Amino acid sequence: xxxxxxxxxxxxxxxxxxxxxxxxxxxxxxxxxxxxxxxxxxxxxxxxxxxxxxxxxxxxxxxxxxxxxxxxxxxxxxxxxxxxxxxxxxxxxxxxxxxxxxxxxxxxxxxxxxxxxxxxxxxxxxxxxxxxxxxxxxxxxxxxxxxxxxxxxxxxxxxxxxxxxxxxxxxxxxxxxxxxxxxxxxxxxxxxxxxxxxxxxxxxxxxxxxxxxxxxxxxxxxxxxxxxxxxxxxxxxxxxxxxxxxxxxxxxxxxxxxxxxxxxxxxxxxxxxxxxxxxxxxxxxxxxxxxxxxxxxxxxxxxxxxxxxxxxxxxxxxxxxx
Amino acid sequence: xxxxxxxxxxxxxxxxxxxxxxxxxxxxxxxxxxxxxxxxxxxxxxxxxxxxxxxxxxxxxxxxxxxxxxxxxxxxxxxxxxxxxxxxxxxxxxxxxxxxxxxxxxxxxxxxxxxxxxxxxxxxxxxxxxxxxxxxxxxxxxxxxxxxxxxxxxxxxxxxxxxxxxxxxxxxxxxxxxx
Numbered sequence: 064x065x066x067x068x069x070x071x072x073x074x075x076x077x078x079x080x081x082x083x084x085x086x087x088x089x090x091x092x093x094x095x096x097x098x099x100x101x102x103x104x105x106x107x108x109x110x111x112x113x114x115x116x117x118x119x120x121x122x123x124x125x126x127x128x129x130x131x132x133x134x135x136x137x138x139x140x141x142x143x144x145x146x147x148x149x150x151x152x153x154x155x156x157x158x159x160x161x162x163x164x165x166x167x168x169x170x171x172x173x174x175x176x177x178x179x180x181x182x183x184x185x186x187x188x189x190x191x192x193x194x195x196x197x198x199x200x201x202x203x204x205x206x207x208x209x210x211x212x213x214x215x216x217x218x219x220x221x222x223x224x225x226x227x228x229x230x231x232x233x234x235x236x237x238x239x240x241x242x243x244x245x246x247x248x249x250x251x252x253x254x255x256x257x258x259x260x261x262x263x264x265x266x267x268x269x270x271x272x273x274x275x276x277x278x279x280x281x282x283x284x285x286x287x288x289x290x291x292x293x294x295x296x297x298x299x300x301x302x303x304x305x306x307x308x309x310x311x312x313x314x315x316x317x318x319x320x321x322x323x324x325x326x327x328x329x330x331x332x333x334x335x336x337x338x339x340x341x342x343x344x345x346x347x348x349x350x351x352x353x354x355x356x357x358x359x360x361x362x363x364x365x366x367x368x369x370x371x372x373x374x375x376x377x378x379x380x381x382x383x384x385x
Numbered sequence: 386x387x388x389x390x391x392x393x394x395x396x397x398x399x400x401x402x403x404x405x406x407x408x409x410x411x412x413x414x415x416x417x418x419x420x421x422x423x424x425x426x427x428x429x430x431x432x433x434x435x436x437x438x439x440x441x442x443x444x445x446x447x448x449x450x451x452x453x454x455x456x457x458x459x460x461x462x463x464x465x466x467x468x469x470x471x472x473x474x475x476x477x478x479x480x481x482x483x484x485x486x487x488x489x490x491x492x493x494x495x496x497x498x499x500x501x502x503x504x505x506x507x508x509x510x511x512x513x514x515x516x517x518x519x520x521x522x523x524x525x526x527x528x529x530x531x532x533x534x535x536x537x538x539x540x541x542x543x544x545x546x547x548x549x550x551x552x553x554x555x556x557x558x559x560x561x562x563x564x
Binding site for chain 2: 068069070071072073074077080081084085086089092093095096097098099100
């Protein structure tokens, strides 16, 4: 063991692990200690719980969550914050559990050019956004730019995505052919747009709009009654109670129930092949929801399911460190 | 009335307290005894034991010399391995994150001065003990919290670029082994 027992003597692989465990501020304070530490920090992966570009009354901000604490970086320069966001993923092993981007139409002063330029740069360098959960509410991006953005997500780690952009049928068909789409387990598509049903069937949680949901479609949707499975579909057509029940499959025993004190047009509990699981279905104002619940905790489970699509953005609710 | 067959009851703890033991000699000739379960936490030592063909019968007669680790570090390492020998297997990295809470016992064990801690890291790296390495990295990372760059330089012993350049210059100016 010839190495010196000092910071300088530790193998760089170990130093990278130490740097990766540092909080954001310590990381940048270490970075200015010396040229070799600058190189070390710039080449050490960044592991974060959350990273979000959001709008504050004072302007655009970048929120960073690590070890349960949220720090916000404020800057008048959109370019700078977008660059900081994408710089996290410059080192290939970097990973952020939840990623969010909110560029809404009312944010007049926001220019999308820097975002489009960084999407292009990431594509050119074959860099990926490694995250489990992504929420992209980016108004004003062209279809092609959104497609390029979507492709940046690493299919090996992305589990769920929420997006709000309006897409043509052709574009949705194109996006749903990407590897990253095929590996998704959850999806939440906010705006009214018809997604081909067959492209969603591999997911175990989905929230989307269907212009014309039929009994056959419902039958396809409910094919996987495994724990955690659920859907929430806003329908363009008027579904009848009979269509829903026949779509769900009459071979299962069903029972009308009252959920959490709410009066739905339809709320039924279906038995499943697993003794401890039931499939709960509700219909209200063209919104059809179904969720596999534990027989003993139906109300609690269904309540949780109602909120699942907001989970990824909940990371900002923890303590702000400053 | 049926008579229950007499089956010897072996308590799990008894089995645990009767381990195969190995002897390790540190670089400064201190001898340590370590149980089989504990030594398995070190990939390097366990590979060595396997390659040397040491068994329960001949283990204590064949001490293993470890030239690269001194007695002080070896004592800490043996304590750590004995403490964690029955831990469940390490969780694999999930999406590059291995989340853990540093137990208080281990934090106390690693409350040593910086030079010793850096020495221990080098020894842990040589002996390839993943859990101890994770814990040491956490302790070293925690030292950096809320520190200014100047404080970090002192804690980690980081020379400034100017000092570093001067060191390099003096090293290149000094005559080599042949000259």
